[in-house]
Amino acid sequence: MTPQLKARDVSVSLGGATVLKNVSFELSKGEFLAVLGGNGSGKTTLLRALLGLIPISAGHVDIAASEVAYMPQRLPNIGSVPVSVKEFAEAGAVRGVRAGVKPASVQWALETVGMWPLRRRSVDSLSGGQQRLTMFARALVNRAELLMLDEPSAGVDVEHQNEVLSCLQTLKTQNTSIIYVTHELGLIEPLVDKVLVLERSERASVEYFGALPWPSGMYADVHHHHDDAALSLGANLGVSHADLSPLLKS
Amino acid sequence: MELLSYEFAQRALIGALLIGVLAPLVGIFLVQRRLALLGDGVGHIAITGVGLALLMSWSPLPAALLVAVFGALFIEVLRDRSRVAADVAIAVVFYGGLALGVLLVSLAPGGASTKLNTFLFGSLSTVSMSDLWVLGAMTLLIILVITFWGRQLFVAGLDSEVAMVQRIPVRVLGVVLSVMAAATVVVGMRVVGLLLVSGIMVLPVAAASQFGKSFSSTLGWAVLVGVVCAVGGLLLSFQVDVPPGPSIILGALVVFILAVSWRLVRHLQGARA
Numbered sequence: 001m002t003p004q005l006k007a008r009d010v011s012v013s014l015g016g017a018t019v020l021k022n023v024s025f026e027l028s029k030g031e032f033l034a035v036l037g038g039n040g041s042g043k044t045t046l047l048r049a050l051l052g053l054i055p056i057s058a059g060h061v062d063i064a065a066s067e068v069a070y071m072p073q074r075l076p077n078i079g080s081v082p083v084s085v086k087e088f089a090e091a092g093a094v095r096g097v098r099a100g101v102k103p104a105s106v107q108w109a110l111e112t113v114g115m116w117p118l119r120r121r122s123v124d125s126l127s128g129g130q131q132r133l134t135m136f137a138r139a140l141v142n143r144a145e146l147l148m149l150d151e152p153s154a155g156v157d158v159e160h161q162n163e164v165l166s167c168l169q170t171l172k173t174q175n176t177s178i179i180y181v182t183h184e185l186g187l188i189e190p191l192v193d194k195v196l197v198l199e200r201s202e203r204a205s206v207e208y209f210g211a212l213p214w215p216s217g218m219y220a221d222v223h224h225h226h227d228d229a230a231l232s233l234g235a236n237l238g239v240s241h242a243d244l245s246p247l248l249k250s
Numbered sequence: 251m252e253l254l255s256y257e258f259a260q261r262a263l264i265g266a267l268l269i270g271v272l273a274p275l276v277g278i279f280l281v282q283r284r285l286a287l288l289g290d291g292v293g294h295i296a297i298t299g300v301g302l303a304l305l306m307s308w309s310p311l312p313a314a315l316l317v318a319v320f321g322a323l324f325i326e327v328l329r330d331r332s333r334v335a336a337d338v339a340i341a342v343v344f345y346g347g348l349a350l351g352v353l354l355v356s357l358a359p360g361g362a363s364t365k366l367n368t369f370l371f372g373s374l375s376t377v378s379m380s381d382l383w384v385l386g387a388m389t390l391l392i393i394l395v396i397t398f399w400g401r402q403l404f405v406a407g408l409d410s411e412v413a414m415v416q417r418i419p420v421r422v423l424g425v426v427l428s429v430m431a432a433a434t435v436v437v438g439m440r441v442v443g444l445l446l447v448s449g450i451m452v453l454p455v456a457a458a459s460q461f462g463k464s465f466s467s468t469l470g471w472a473v474l475v476g477v478v479c480a481v482g483g484l485l486l487s488f489q490v491d492v493p494p495g496p497s498i499i500l501g502a503l504v505v506f507i508l509a510v511s512w513r514l515v516r517h518l519q520g521a522r523a
Contacts, residue, residue, distance in 0.1 A: 053411050068415055076409035081282045081455065083408065084464035091405045096417045101401070122463045138412070 002064050003028050004146050004177040005050065009059035012042070012049045019045045020205045022059070025196055029145075030175040032168070032191045034182060037198035042205055043181045044073055046198065047148050050179075065146035065177065067095075071139040073150040073181075075131050079124050085110065085134050086119040092138035109137040112167045114160060129156040136164060140171075147171070150181045161187055253488045261377040262441060262484060262494070268389045269438040269450060270480030274458075274472035275396055276434045277451030279427055281459070282407040284336070288325060288428070289448030291340035292435045295321030295347030296444050300369045301354030304362040310369065311381055314444075315436045321347060322428035330424060372443035372495035374487065385437045392430050403427060404465060441484065443495035450476060453502035460509035475505050 003026040012020040020042045027033050035043050048054045050061050051070055069092065078088075089110050093101040110116040113133040118126070123134055136152050147168075153161045165187055168178060172191060180188060185195075189212070197208040208214070253259045280288050299317030303310040321343045328339035355366050368376050396403070406413040406420045413420050431451075438447035454475035455468070462468030483498030490497075 048411070051411075051415050053414060070412055070415040072409070072411060076412075078408065080284055080286075081278060081459050081465055082462050082468055087404075087465050088408070091408055091412070092416070094401050094405045094413075094416060094418065097399065097402060097419065120463060142416075 004031075004063070004065045005179075006062040006064075007050060007059065008061075010046070010049060010056050010061060011058040012045055012054065013057045014045065014054070018057075020049065020198075023196075023198075023205050024059075025194070025206075025209050027146075027177050027179065027194070029177055030172055031193045032172055032178045032180065032188075033194045033196060034180050034185060034188060034192045035196045035198065036182060036185065037207075038183075038200075041198040041200055043198055044150055047150055047179065047181060051148060063146065065144070067142055067144035068146045068148065069139040069142055069144035071135050071147075071149045071152055073154075075123075075135060082122040082124065084119065085115055085121050085123055085126070088123050088134050089115075089119075089137045089141050092141035095142065105141050105143065109140040110134075112140060112163065113137045114163055129160065132156055133160055133164070140167070143176075145176060147176060147178045149178065151183070152180070153182075153187075165191065258375050258377070259488065261379065261382055262374045263481065264382055265377045265385060265437075265441040266480040266484040266494070266498070267477065268385050269434075269441055269447070270477035271473055272389050272392060272434050272437055273447070273450040273480075274454040274476040275469070276392060276427070276430050278455045278465075278469050278472055279403050279407055280431060281452060281455045282404070282465075283427075285340075286452045286456075287337065287340050287344075287448065288322070288431055289435055289451045291325055291343040291347070292318050292322045292432050293439075293444040293447050294344045294351070296432075296435055296439065297351030297366075297369070298347045298354065299351075300366060300439075300444070301351040301358070301362075304365060305354045305358040311384060311436065311439075314369075314439060315433065317347075318432035318435050319429055322432040323425065326424055326428045330421065368443075368493075369439055370443050370445045370495075371493040372439075372441050372446070372498075374484075374494060377440045381440060385440070388433045388437055392433060395426065395430065399423065399426070441480070441494055442498055443493065446495040446499045449499040450480060450502060453499065453506050454479065457502070457506040457509040460506075460513045475502065479505060 005027040008024050010020060010023040011018065023046060025033070035046060037043050045054065049056050051068065086106060089106050090101045093105060107116060110119055113136055115130065115133050115137055118130065123131060126134065132152065132155055139147060139149065153164050156164065169191055172178060182188065185192065192212055194211055195208065196206060198205050199207040254263065277289070280286055296314040296318040299314035300310045302317065303313035325339045325343050328334045328342070329336045355362050402418050403423055405416065406418055406423045410420050434451060435444065435447050438450060442450055454472040457475050458468045458471035462471050479501040480498050483501040484494045487494040487497045
């Protein structure tokens with residue numbers, strides 16, 4: 001079967017510095033790829049390069065999917081003129097020079113993320129989490145075959161995170177391919193088919209690409225990072241190691 | 251209001267009505283992209299066009315339109331294809347246009363400076379019938395463009411990268427918007443004046459943004475404010491015999507201050523409750 005997306009030896013240089021080097025992977029229909037890596041490892045750059053928003057310095061990208069939707073990490077500048085939640089979601093349905101907004105799709109997308117009751121509110125009056133849900137709804141509205149999501153659930157409360165994940169699960173069963181950029185697997189682990197771990201390196205940017213579970217050594221390492229993060233957060237909140245133990249993986 | 255029985259006054263009134271509708275319609279897309287001062291830059295380079303026309307005894311309207319479109323495209327290219335920031339690109343055109351315009355007028359035959367004044371601050375008596383046909387055609391064309399591509403312009407202004415992913419021709423639309431801004435400046439040149447025309451593109455949108463909750467409702471309110479201020483300001487200038495540009499812009503400024511005050515009061519009431 002032809003993959004929905006195929007990246008071969010993709011390298012990206014920005015301002016003279018190599019940000020990504022020799023990234024290769026494939027994504028088939030209905031597959032869920034988690035892109036992991038620390039700050040500055042090039043996760044967002046990879047998405048933008050795949051989408052053609054920044055030039056690649058080597059390699060090539062083939063996208064077979066006819067419709068692609070993108071949810072960027074940051075909310076665009078909307079403070080100057082008010083934009084309602086409904087208008088923001090509708091923006092996801094405009095393709096090329098055709099208008100073609102389907103009201104039922106907009107309502108479905110906003111209901112899916114629980115934002116339909118707030119559709120008349122101005123986006124700049126929402127909380128950070130609600131703004132991300134609205135951005136997620138915009139990415140959903142055209143029911144694209146390939147979704148590229150850059151940290152979609154950052155700042156979103158657990159209840160709505162579950163709604164996002166349940167929606168992604170449904171889309172996956174409907175053959176939507178999903179690339180999900182995140183700092184840690186956390187709640188998305190059950191959905192993940194493949195993982196691409198990026199690292200800053202002179203040799204190659206890909207630390208690991210493959211299916212879960214992790215190779216044994218790496219698995220422990222990732223859990224170790226998870227536990228470190230949980231302990232650090234607990235220390236900041238004044239929560240003891242004993243209280244955190246149900247959350248720790250190793 | 252006896253003045254309104256004169257043809258020149260009726261022509262000025264139609265000119266004011268056209269710019270009242272058109273300026274906020276184009277201005278809202280500029281404000282959305284944080285290019286509120288683009289009209290100002292284009293207005294200043296249009297002075298070069300007027301100066302050239304006065305020097306060569308050409309018709310000012312086509313000369314101003316041509317130079318304004320060139321200036322708007324130059325800003326767009328600088329902004330999009332170089333490391334020059336948008337505000338700097340606008341400033342370059344602003345100062346260059348004003349300097350060259352004043353230079354050309356000073357080289358023109360006697361009386362050109364007085365004529366230039368009517369283009370800078372608007373005039374009640376300079377709107378000719380042929381001007382009105384050109385202004386009407388440009389207004390109609392811009393309204394058609396916004397009717398067909400308004401949604402794309404909105405999406406590109408909201409988030410250019412997402413718009414590119416959705417195969418919206420973001421660069422082409424940037425050029426189209428620049429040309430529309432230049433045409434709007436020229437439509438407003440006769441009634442509001444080149445130095446103030448940017449005000450009627452920005453102030454009604456800034457006022458409407460205080461009470462609109464969506465882009466479409468803000469657009470509706472902005473056009474209403476634009477028409478009321480353009481026509482009201484023109485009628486006031488008939489009454490007190492001042493150039494129409496300043497009275498139109500001061501009217502829009504009053505509406506803006508009232509809108510900001512209303513929002514501030516609501517905010518304070520909300521904070522107390």
